[in-house]
Amino acid sequence: MTQAALRPSIWRPRVLVRGIVLIVTLAALGLLFEGLGLKHLLEQGWIDEHIRGQGLTGEALFVVVGALFTAVGLPRQVVAFLAGYAFGIVIGTGLALLATVTGAVGVFFYARFMARSFLARKFPDKVSKLDSFLADNTLGMALVLRLAPFTHNLTTNLVAGVSGVRPLPFFAGSALGYLPQTIVFALLGGGIELDPVISTAVSVVLFAVSTVLGLLLWRRYRKDRDEGDVS
Template sequence: MPMLLRTLLRGLVLIVVLVIIGFVAQRGDLGGVFNQEWIDAHVRGPGRNGELLYLVGAALFVAFGLPRQVVSFLGGYAFGLNLGFFLALAATAMGCFISFFFARFIGRNIVSKRFPKRIKKADTFLKDNTFAMTLLIRLLPLGSNFITNLVAGVSSARAMAFITGSTIGYIPQTVIFALLGSGINLEPAFRITLSVVLFVLSAALGIYLYRRYRKNSDLNGAPQ
């Protein structure tokens, strides 16, 4: 199956699952627990404390493997598009920081034994231009954010370049899934449709850039 089609199918399945969960929580049996009134009272109501609670909790969840798209969706659902986007982006970047440095300074032996081939590939891919290559990886809606962070932490990737490239590369999907989450409570048809369109465009762009990199690598004889 072509990479673009496989990527789109996985992403669209995730979008459908999140939308279903969101509407079930909003209007179904879970509505009394996670509907907008509950969010207003327990998340938005406490003001800065609610935002801080989300930020810290989401960062820890990302650091230990929760997909960043889910965190962005929850941010948009709870706080709306604008604030939800910024909180989700900050939380995802913090989670990246935590898992990267955990692997580099604490879990090096465990990660090295678990992912030896991926670490070798990461060294080849990231060592010369960590920032640009990390940005390219993050623009691709593929793979595990958690495993990427761990493998990069053990590799020769430069920490600041990796985290900065990751944070910038996170932006497109963070916007898309925060928009998707906000669409559960406001303009659902428009926002959910726009989220799907933007996801398709971002996936196509990411794969195009990756293929262009591979083509240039082949022409220059560089390792992939």
Template structure:
């Protein structure tokens, strides 16, 4: 009953993202410039590097690039700990930029195009902003940009939404930073752990969704168009 209304098709895209990023990173090792990349990767990140990456990463997330790519790139370049931390900051900044742009600057523009979805999401998020945002972010499916914009034109408190989003970003940020780091050094165990954690995080998101059966219709509609 529970899993049928969620469906398995939406999970194909994130699974392919894992395979594509890991395969691409491993392929870089076979290219002529692979040694150059390796010599720069995992080098010490100074303030300029951190600021540049966080700024570009935030911009990328704000315009709709999958946040997993930002985490993977950071992990590839600086390892799991530093990479995941930098990617998480970039993701939260990008999320906040979208939310406040939609709320303060482009409310009429966004509402005119997303009115029906905004009403459904408003009912979902305003009940429990932190938990709802956390649940939606744990799911590796959907459109993060669209969710940010919808939250911006809803009545959801920005603080609860951003905190819930940040908490929900953590598992996949760490997982994709782990995959990026493991791909750079071709460490099979690290890649396997990353894939296993990806599956676990997906299952956790599904369980959280199934627990909210009272809102299951709203969640089903929302998850098909947001993430």
């Protein structure tokens, strides 16, 4: 047996290089957001100056910045809130959803093409669990993941990219799962100029409903899986 065959696969040069590229890229993005103050882009003052009233240019800029914002793991709820504030509830919901899905697509394919070997060997248990979770009904299970209140958006995108999950059903399920909270926070943001009491009350109700739905779907999945294991 050759020396290369004996060497653990995670230590092979190509795998290491891809892993290092992933780590350096994520670290650089974090430093860029911190050092240049980019984390303050999506704030009310910036929205007023560069986004509101700027037509298609403002909308496109918002989607690009919102996608970058969510891609590095910052809260998608903030994007939805400010989209509602800048564009109103209906258009804001659509643009925030587009930004969030775009961010997810970018991270997914980055992980798949640049870091698959490294992450699959570094976190085999997580990748295996997600593969198993998404194998039978990718769209439905992606919906459950996005609705469940305890899953992390960036981690899910990275691990899904590393796994063998089919992209289109995963993105479609993700978009459906993102939608309830996107509506909730766009409604909150749009409510600043409407009736804040009513918009807040409706948002609380919708958030509670989406959270309960996510938990129920998660419990249903766990129950079906346990019953399948027993049989």
